[in-house]
Amino acid sequence: MAKRQPRYVCQECGAVHSRWSGRCDGCGAWNTLVEEAATVDILTAATGKTARAKGRRLALASLDAPVAEAPRIETGIAEFDRVTGGGLVPGSAILIGGDPGIGKSTLLLQAAATLARRGHSVVYVTGEEAIAQVQLRARRLGADGSAVALAAETEMETILETLSAGPPPALVVVDSIQTLHTSVAEAAPGTVTQVRASAQALIRYAKVSGAAVVLVGHVTKDGQLAGPRVVEHMVDAVLTFEGDPSHAFRLLRASKNRFGPTDELGVFEMTGTGLAEVANPSELFLGERDVASPGSAVFAGMEGTRPLLVEVQALVAPSRLGTPRRAVIGWDASRLSMVLAVLEARCGLALSAHDIYLAVAGGLRIGEPAADLAVAAALISSRAAVALPPDVVYFGEVSLSGRVRPVPHAAGRLKEAAKLGFRGAIVPPSGGGVEAEGCRASEVALLGELVHRIAPNGVAEDGSRSPSGDE
Ligand code: TYD
Ligand code: MG
Numbered sequence: 001m002a003k004r005q006p007r008y009v010c011q012e013c014g015a016v017h018s019r020w021s022g023r024c025d026g027c028g029a030w031n032t033l034v035e036e037a038a039t040v041d042i043l044t045a046a047t048g049k050t051a052r053a054k055g056r057r058l059a060l061a062s063l064d065a066p067v068a069e070a071p072r073i074e075t076g077i078a079e080f081d082r083v084t085g086g087g088l089v090p091g092s093a094i095l096i097g098g099d100p101g102i103g104k105s106t107l108l109l110q111a112a113a114t115l116a117r118r119g120h121s122v123v124y125v126t127g128e129e130a131i132a133q134v135q136l137r138a139r140r141l142g143a144d145g146s147a148v149a150l151a152a153e154t155e156m157e158t159i160l161e162t163l164s165a166g167p168p169p170a171l172v173v174v175d176s177i178q179t180l181h182t183s184v185a186e187a188a189p190g191t192v193t194q195v196r197a198s199a200q201a202l203i204r205y206a207k208v209s210g211a212a213v214v215l216v217g218h219v220t221k222d223g224q225l226a227g228p229r230v231v232e233h234m235v236d237a238v239l240t241f242e243g244d245p246s247h248a249f250r251l252l253r254a255s256k257n258r259f260g261p262t263d264e265l266g267v268f269e270m271t272g273t274g275l276a277e278v279a280n281p282s283e284l285f286l287g288e289r290d291v292a293s294p295g296s297a298v299f300a301g302m303e304g305t306r307p308l309l310v311e312v313q314a315l316v317a318p319s320r321l322g323t324p325r326r327a328v329i330g331w332d333a334s335r336l337s338m339v340l341a342v343l344e345a346r347c348g349l350a351l352s353a354h355d356i357y358l359a360v361a362g363g364l365r366i367g368e369p370a371a372d373l374a375v376a377a378a379l380i381s382s383r384a385a386v387a388l389p390p391d392v393v394y395f396g397e398v399s400l401s402g403r404v405r406p407v408p409h410a411a412g413r414l415k416e417a418a419k420l421g422f423r424g425a426i427v428p429p430s431g432g433g434v435e436a437e438g439c440r441a442s443e444v445a446l447l448g449e450l451v452h453r454i455a456p457n458g459v460a461e462d463g464s465r466s467p468s469g470d471e
Contacts, residue, residue, distance in 0.1 A: 008033040014192045014230035036187040070259050073170055073212065076114040079268060079277045080107070082304075083239060083252045085260015088171060088212035092259065093203045095177070095231055097217040098241035103250050103270055104216050106141065107241060108173045109134065110274055111214075113143030120170035121147075123163065127154040127179030141274040154189070156182035156198045160205060168209035174202060176216040177231065192230060199231040232256065243270075244363025249284065250275060251364070264304035282309035282420055285362040291390035295382030299374030300393040300413035300425065301366060307409070307416035309393060311361040312371065314378035319355040330360025331371065339376050339398055346402030347448045349383060349459060370407035372398035373426065376447055377454065384455035389424065393417040393439075396428035402447045404428045414439050426450065 008017040010033055015026025023030050072087035081087045084094070098104050105126075112122045126134055131152045138144045149169070153159050159180070163172060174180070180198035181189035188194065199215060206213040217231065219240075232238050236258040243250040252266035267278040278284050286309055290296060295314045300307065312331075319325065328336050336358055343349040358375065360366055373396035381388045395413055397405040406428045414425055414436035422439055429443045444450050451459075 006035050009036050009187075009192050011192050014196065034187075034191060036185070036191065036193045073115065073120060075111045076118060077107075077111055077277060078279070079252065079266035080111055083254050083260075083264050083266040084237065085254075085257055085264070088214075089236070089259045090170070090212055091206055091210045092236040093199075093206045093213045093215065093234070094237045094239060095199075095215045095217050095235045096239045096241060097219050099219055099245075101245070102241050102243055103268070103275055104241050105129070105134075105175050106137065106270075107250075107252070107268070107275055108175065108214060108216065109137060109143060109148075110141055112148045112171060112173055113138065113141065113146040115171055116146040116148045121149070121167070122171045122173070123149045123151065123169045124173045124175070125151045125153060125159055126175045127152070128176055143274075154179045154181060156180050156184075156201055160201060163205060163209070163211075168211045170211060172202075172206075172211050172213045174213065174215050176218055177202075178218050196230050196234075199234055203234055242365075247363045249278070249281075249362055249364075261304055265306065265308070282307070282416060285310045285364060286420070288361070289390075292387055294385050294387045295378050297374045297378040297381065297388055298393045298417075298422070299366070299371050300395045300417050301368055301371060302409050302413065307412045308364075309416060309420060309422075310364050310366065312374045312378045313359045313361060314375070314382045315357040316351065316354045316379060316382040319353055321355070324353060325355040325357070327356075328358045330363070330365045331358060331375065332367070335369070335372070336375065338400070339372055339379065342398055342400060342402050342447055343376060343379060343451070346446075347451045349380065349451060351379070351383065354383070368407075369397040370395045372396060373404060373428070373444075373447075373450070376450060377426065380451050380454045380459075384459045386455055388454065391422050392424040392426060393422050394426045396426070396444070398447055404444050404447060404450075406430055410441075411436065414441060426453075 008020045010024040010026055010029065012029040012032045013024065013027035015024055017025065017033060020033055024032050070089045072089060074081050074087040096104055109124065112124050116122045131150055134150055135144065151162060177195055177199055178190050181194050182197050182201065185193045185197040202213050202215065237254055238256040239252055239254050241250060241252050248270045250268040250270055254262045254264065256262060267281040268275040269278050286298065289311050297312050299310050299312050301310055302308065326333065326336065340351050340356065344351050374394035376398060377388060377394045395407060397407050399405055410427060410430055417425055418436040418439035425439055425441045427441045427443055429445045435441060
């Protein structure tokens with residue numbers, strides 16, 4: 001048996017230190033080390049087995065043995081199944097994180113209810129709410145008729161004992177991992193040690209019983225999964241549920257997925273009776289577009305395998321400040337600086353004395369470099385005070401030399417644009433030429449050409465509202 005020694009665990013990243021210090025060596029955070037006595041190794045304690053002095057000999061397997069494709073349990077919520085890669089994998093563990101009040105519990109209760117209605121057995125363990133609260137919510141969601149087994153409990157041992165008593169369910173939802181505690185770890189509930197030990201026990205339960213386990217995790221102010229960064233490494237998939245609280249859209253993404261893609265996006269809308277799936281998100285994100293004002297461009301993007309049209313808005317206004325403001329919502333700030341620098345250096349568009357605001361509509365966050373061209377179009381349009389044609393989409397990556405580079409899935413982007421009634425697209429040079437019925441693609445090779453197309457008469461030096469400058 002290991003000697004009882006105090007150890008200091010960082011509550012941010014889970015790094016273990018043998019002596020206290022003000023700053024964690026692992027993640028550099030200050031004041032996050034907490035003393036946690038570890039008498040037994042948690043791993044061995046959770047299984048009830050003691051460490052063996054001598055290992056046993058394994059039969060080694062080869063890589064090319066025939067294996068069956070991981071079976072899937074479809075929840076019936078198509079947007080959820082898309083993000084997980086086709087449904088829940090039996091024996092796997094999923095961590096789902098998100099801001100408080102974003103709708104994690106609602107989503108999982110809905111998924112549990114649809115699964116139960118399809119004849120699967122589902123256990124929903126809540127550590128945050130009382131049974132009556134969950135029942136009330138189920139009534140609101142119209143899910144009260146389904147056979148979901150409910151429990152309100154936070155003690156790990158009790159939960160495992162209850163789960164092991166019957167045949168293993170298809171799905172176990174645990175809301176949330178931070179509320180659980182186990183007597184195995186001598187630390188306060190919510191500490192990294194507790195969260196890790198509880199998660200480990202539940203993941204082990206999933207592997208042994210074949211049940212899919214979904215854990216809810218809280219996020220900190222800066223959007224990190226609180227405490228269970230360590231849990232992220234242990235689970236098979238990490239999903240994040242996000243959204244702008246002022247909008248009804250909710251986005252589900254996978255940041256890690258051992259059984260599926262990580263670039264898929266699930267789109268939901270929070271309604272009075274729970275989360276509704278949004279099968280065609282482009283319509284939603286373009287719904288409130290103001291087509292007549294300068295500075296608005298439609299980007300034909302891709303989220304995983306699905307094309308998504310979204311409005312990019314820019315405001316370029318003369319600045320009174322020594323250092324003009326640059327504010328970005330929904331896009332990468334350094335990417336904006338790059339596009340601005342290219343516009344200034346390669347296209348002669350004076351922007352350094354202007355405040356610049358850029359926003360992606362609908363609370364969406366775009367990560368694709370293909371948005372460069374749409375961002376540039378919105379900036380040029382606002383700077384020149386010329387509204388862009390309302391029925392044109394933009395996509396393409398901009399290089400530092402001012403060239404417009406091709407991006408993947410051009411045909412899919414055009415098809416989506418055509419489907420939503422867009423008649424034209426400004427695209428990178430493709431060589432072969434891509435076309436979609438009803439949507440004419442027009443190629444630009446250099447960003448300067450785009451400036452000329454949007455503002456053929458040049459841009460007024462002071463950024464005044466007159467589009468006919470005298471440069
Ligand atoms: P919840 O699922 O409790 O969030 P989380 O578990 O992520 O903390 O969602 C709570 C919010 O959702 C709350 O602000 C109310 C809203 N809501 C609706 O708008 N409609 C509904 O049908 C439900 C159940 C909740
Ligand atoms: Mg909740």
